Amino acid sequence: MKYRKMGKLDVKVSVLGFGAMRFPTVGEESRIDEPKAIEMIRYAIDHGVNYVDTAYGYHGGQSEILVGKALKNGYREKTYLATKLPVWLVNKKEDMDRLLNEQLKKLDTDHIDFYLLHALNKDFWQKIYSLGAIEWGEKMKEKGLIRYFGFSFHDDLETFKKIIDTHDWDFCQIQYNYMDIEYQAGKEGLEYAGKKGIGIIVMEPLRGGRLARPPKDVQELLEKYPVKRSPVEWALLWVWNHPEVSTALSGMSTLEQVKENLEIADKAEVNILTQEELEFIEKIRLAFLGRKAIDCTQCRYCMPCPYGVDIPRNFYIYNEGIRYDDWGAPKWEYNNAMKIEERANNCQKCGICETKCPQGLPIRELLEMVHKTLSY
Ligand SMILES: NC(=O)c1ccc[n+]([C@@H]2O[C@H](COP(=O)([O-])OP(=O)(O)OC[C@H]3O[C@@H](n4cnc5c(N)ncnc54)[C@H](OP(=O)(O)O)[C@@H]3O)[C@@H](O)[C@H]2O)c1
Numbered sequence: 466m467k468y469r470k471m472g473k474l475d476v477k478v479s480v481l482g483f484g485a486m487r488f489p490t491v492g493e494e495s496r497i498d499e500p501k502a503i504e505m506i507r508y509a510i511d512h513g514v515n516y517v518d519t520a521y522g523y524h525g526g527q528s529e530i531l532v533g534k535a536l537k538n539g540y541r542e543k544t545y546l547a548t549k550l551p552v553w554l555v556n557k558k559e560d561m562d563r564l565l566n567e568q569l570k571k572l573d574t575d576h577i578d579f580y581l582l583h584a585l586n587k588d589f590w591q592k593i594y595s596l597g598a599i600e601w602g603e604k605m606k607e608k609g610l611i612r613y614f615g616f617s618f619h620d621d622l623e624t625f626k627k628i629i630d631t632h633d634w635d636f637c638q639i640q641y642n643y644m645d646i647e648y649q650a651g652k653e654g655l656e657y658a659g660k661k662g663i664g665i666i667v668m669e670p671l672r673g674g675r676l677a678r679p680p681k682d683v684q685e686l687l688e689k690y691p692v693k694r695s696p697v698e699w700a701l702l703w704v705w706n707h708p709e710v711s712t713a714l715s716g717m718s719t720l721e722q723v724k725e726n727l728e729i730a731d732k733a734e735v736n737i738l739t740q741e742e743l744e745f746i747e748k749i750r751l752a753f754l755g756r757k758a759i760d761c762t763q764c765r766y767c768m769p770c771p772y773g774v775d776i777p778r779n780f781y782i783y784n785e786g787i788r789y790d791d792w793g794a795p796k797w798e799y800n801n802a803m804k805i806e807e808r809a810n811n812c813q814k815c816g817i818c819e820t821k822c823p824q825g826l827p828i829r830e831l832l833e834m835v836h837k838t839l840s841y
Contacts, residue, residue, distance in 0.1 A: 466480070470711065473662035473664070474636065474664055476664075479730070481729075482666065483514050485524075486523045488718065489501045489719065501720070505719075508720060516714075517544050519549075520551070541574060546572065546577055547579035547580070547666075548579075549581040565610060578611075579613050581615050583616075585617065586624065590624065599632050602614040618650055622653055625650040625654045625658075626654065639655065640668050640669045641670070641710070643703045670715060671700050674716075675791050677700070678696070679753070679789075680756065681790075697725065697729065703743075706734075761781070762823075766821045771813075771817065773811065774807060776832070778803065778807065779807075779832060783838060783839065796840075812829055
């Protein structure tokens with residue numbers, strides 16, 4: 466296993482971290498297949514992984530309990546344990562103490578090594594900041610209940626920079642892979658935090674698994690290239706190629722995946738990819754991006770819809786399904802993460818949007834198609 470310094474901290478973490486969000490289950494998401502999951506975590510630690518990332522809500526609240534069990538028998542001492550404050554459940558200062566105490570109990574430990582404000586975006590940041598989360602986090606460090614204090618992030622670059630500039634963070638966690646160089650914090654955010662010495666933990670290095678199983682046309686491109694690597698190896702080496710990245714978390718869901726990713730991690734080096742190989746990955750990125758069924762540029766000229774339909778988001782989610790030839794996450798997002806009025810089937814067919822669309826898209830017809838494809 467290779468290890469890297471976590472930014473300015475005097476800590477060395479394994480380049481591969483274990484994301485405790487995608488364990489094998491028996492039936493529903495909250496019923497983790499305990500023997501298998503424990504075997505996977507311990508196998509990874511026995512082979513050099515020293516960073517395990519869980520969160521309050523993963524697997525319906527069961528992930529922290531499972532991780533606590535897996536880290537018994539001496540494994541806790543070999544591991545930097547990371548978990549996150551579910552900021553959406555915090556409405557007053559005392560909630561932070563209550564949630565952290567609950568997490569310490571679930572994890573059966575007396576401290577968390579890396580504690581994150583979970584999934585910050587503009588709204589969560591504003592709320593948690595005004596509730597005094599930063600002072601609270603520093604106080605928890607003084608008390609020894611947490612060692613390092615950071616945040617994970619899902620919003621735009623501007624918000625990311627603002628959060629980075631507000632506090633002398635120990636570390637941060639961003640979504641980063643070769644498809645997301647201009648998405649959320651992206652490459653600019655990575656370099657911005659890196660320059661300040663803030664250790665960076667990457668999540669979704671395989672874009673939640675979608676880069677591991679590319680559609681046929683992209684797979685063919687990969688196979689034609691003279692350097693033979695699996696899609697997973699290309700994607701992970703690309704992430705580790707960046708000097709700013711301390712560890713890449715993978716939410717591995719089988720022991721075979723753990724074994725494969727451990728082998729790939731042994732090859733991880735900064736600047737290991739040649740200029741030609743980086744250009745090849747850019748070609749792969751463009752091939753994914755070219756798989757776009759609705760020619761929406763996300764300019765938002767069509768908005769606001771008088772009935773509240775979020776037209777660009779509907780098209781974006783649909784295009785994600787086409788791009789990766791994988792409808793699981795898009796369907797989930799459409800049916801669970803969008804408000805009812807924002808969904809495509811709330812279109813009242815007034816057609817105002819079509820008069821404003823610079824691409825001349827038949828929006829009403831397309832929204833019907835989106836709903837048919839994405840609704841459960
Ligand atoms: N803080 C946050 O807001 C946040 C958000 C997202 C994630 N995270 C954390 O970051 C971690 C990493 O994100 P992620 O789970 O999305 O990582 P990821 O590595 O992008 O995706 C994990 C998925 O990739 C596939 N995979 C992994 N290794 C593979 C291999 N060798 N061969 C084939 N497929 C492979 C598996 O998909 P299949 O199961 O489909 O095979 C696995 O479930 C999470 O587990 C979680 O701990 C945090």
